[in-house]
Amino acid sequence: MKIAVLPGDGIGTEIVAEAVKVLSVLDLPFEMESALVGGAAFEAHGHPLPESTLNLAKAADAILFGAVGDWKYDTLDRPLRPEQAILGLRKNLGLFANFRPAICYEQLVGASSLKPEIISGLDILIIRELTGDIYFGQPRGRRVATDGHFPGAEEAFDTMRYSRPEIERIAHVAFQAARKRSKKVTSVDKANVLETFQFWKDVVTEVHAEYPDVELEHMYVDTAAMQLVRAPKKFDVVVTGNMFGDILSDEASMLTGSIGMLPSASLNAKNQGLYEPSHGSAPDIAGQGIANPLATILSAAMMLRFSLNQPQAADRIESAVQDVLASGLRTVDIWSEGTTKVGTREMGDAVVVAITKTITKG
Ligand code: IPM
Ligand code: MG
Numbered sequence: 001m002k003i004a005v006l007p008g009d010g011i012g013t014e015i016v017a018e019a020v021k022v023l024s025v026l027d028l029p030f031e032m033e034s035a036l037v038g039g040a041a042f043e044a045h046g047h048p049l050p051e052s053t054l055n056l057a058k059a060a061d062a063i064l065f066g067a068v069g070d071w072k073y074d075t076l077d078r079p080l081r082p083e084q085a086i087l088g089l090r091k092n093l094g095l096f097a098n099f100r101p102a103i104c105y106e107q108l109v110g111a112s113s114l115k116p117e118i119i120s121g122l123d124i125l126i127i128r129e130l131t132g133d134i135y136f137g138q139p140r141g142r143r144v145a146t147d148g149h150f151p152g153a154e155e156a157f158d159t160m161r162y163s164r165p166e167i168e169r170i171a172h173v174a175f176q177a178a179r180k181r182s183k184k185v186t187s188v189d190k191a192n193v194l195e196t197f198q199f200w201k202d203v204v205t206e207v208h209a210e211y212p213d214v215e216l217e218h219m220y221v222d223t224a225a226m227q228l229v230r231a232p233k234k235f236d237v238v239v240t241g242n243m244f245g246d247i248l249s250d251e252a253s254m255l256t257g258s259i260g261m262l263p264s265a266s267l268n269a270k271n272q273g274l275y276e277p278s279h280g281s282a283p284d285i286a287g288q289g290i291a292n293p294l295a296t297i298l299s300a301a302m303m304l305r306f307s308l309n310q311p312q313a314a315d316r317i318e319s320a321v322q323d324v325l326a327s328g329l330r331t332v333d334i335w336s337e338g339t340t341k342v343g344t345r346e347m348g349d350a351v352v353v354a355i356t357k358t359i360t361k362g
Contacts, residue, residue, distance in 0.1 A: 001308050002031045004060035006053065008038040009082055010281030011291035011344075012066025018293035018348030019064060019300040022320075025352050026304075026313050033060075037089075038068025038082035038281070048085040057089055062307035063274040064300060065089075067281035082281075090130050095266035095274055096166070097173045098128040098245065099302070102232075102252040102262060107325040111257030111334045114229065119255050124235045125177060126252055128245025129170040130266055133196075134160040135242045160196045162241065167200055169269070171207035174239035175214050181236055184215045188224045188240035188248065200241065221248070228252055253278055258333040260292030263299035265306050273307040275299040289343040292331040294321055297351055320354035 003023075007016035023030060035041075035053040042048045048068065057063050068082035078084065089095065104112065104122035112119050137159035145155040171187075178185045187204045189197035201218055208216045219227070221244045227234065228248065232255050240248065253259040262278035277295030285291055301317040304310040329350050330339040342350070 001029060001062075002033070002060045003303070003308075004056045004063045005032050005034040006037040006057070006063060007034065007040075007066040008068040008085070008281060009040055009070055010067055010283045010286040012038070012068065012281050013040075014286070014289065014291050014344050015277065015293040015296040016064060016066040018344060018351075019296040021348050022297050022317060022351050022355065023064075023300055025355055026310075026316070028310060028313060032064075037065070037085045039070050039073050041085065042073065042076075042080060042082065046080075048080060048082050049088040053085075054088070054092060057093065057274075061272060062303045063089070064296075064303060065274050065276035066296065067277065067279065069281045070283045072283075086276075087135070089274060090266060091136065093272060093274065094131065094268040095272075096129060096131045096269075097170060097267045098130040099177075099265040099267070099306075100126040100128060100245075100249040100252070100262065100278055101264075102126065102249075102256050104256045105261070105322070105325055108257040108261065108334055110336050112255060114255060118229075119232060122232055122255055124232065124252065125181065125237050126245060126249045127170065127174045127177060127237060127239045128249060129162075129166065129239075129241050130245075131242070132162050132166045133242035134158045137161040160194065160243075162196050162200055164199075164203055167203040168207055170239060171204045172210075174237055175207065175211040178214045178237040179211070183213060184217070184236040186217045186219050186224070186235055186238045188219050188221050188238060188244055190221050190244070191218070192220060197241070204239070224248060225251060228255065249278060258292065260295055260331065260333040261298070262295050263302050265299070265302045267306060271307055273303060275303040275307075289345060290332050291344050292333050293344050293348050294331075294351075297321060297348070316355055316358055317351070320351050320358065323354040323357075324350045 007013040035056045104119045109116045140158045142156045174185050189201045191198040191201040253262045259279040264278045267273045301314040305314040328339045329342045335341045
């Protein structure tokens, strides 16, 4: 089993180190190889996704990814910015299905800004289409307007588009995921305004005919944003496009107390996957040893389950994380009165100890 380890920038290196530590105690036959990505790769090789890094990723069964980006690169030409590395990996590997679970751990109910009764027991799964939509649609660019409200003025434009096969395959992913959960899918669109999302809605409805055992509901994205904070437990599987999924998954993360807890998986048709925390590189706290490594550690668990076919090892990591939370250890983002504040490394060490205990228990 080959794992490409791409820590990236900011807190990426700190949190990925903890996940690697956790993977290493499992005593499984992994081959892990690291490479630079994002700003770090730009500094060293002049490109955020060097050929060598892309090749390593392509040859791996799974990619463990940290985070990329720093404000200091904001003035670079777009193709050289760190974010292009993650977009390039998604595109080159065809990682079209992005799983972003939002689970509220009972011990962290108090860390959310929402009332406990709204979020206690929350367990939803956002499935975001990841290689289409306005993120990748051509044409895009800047030009002088020849029509519109201000002909002759400078303007910028992007293209929102989805093809039938792109919608069909993500709809299948969502319905199949729902079959393993509570058999309900909410498809989020903006069919009342956008042609692209009327088509989305139509195609999802057609695919649904193959899944009569799964309930399908359609919701406009603005309503979904509202319902996510009003009554999030009414959702189970949410499927949506790239752009709406980007926004709604950040919103959903805050239901759980901290974005520092949320793992994610991005899969292609061959089940090759990229696993990364849902949060970013947080340059403001980088190097301080205070970042929460749990989202990355939980991403490693998703990697074991989805791409490496090691569900028991995945369970072991997930229950170790539960044990550590139950023991009261908290990084600063999830800390509350009466719990013990720890740093990135101590948190990783505690997960390792919890895993070792379950291994000795058999
Ligand atoms: C995410 C991030 C990325 C996105 C950025 C870093 C390109 O926000 O994974 O949600 O917009 O998809
Ligand atoms: Mg995002």
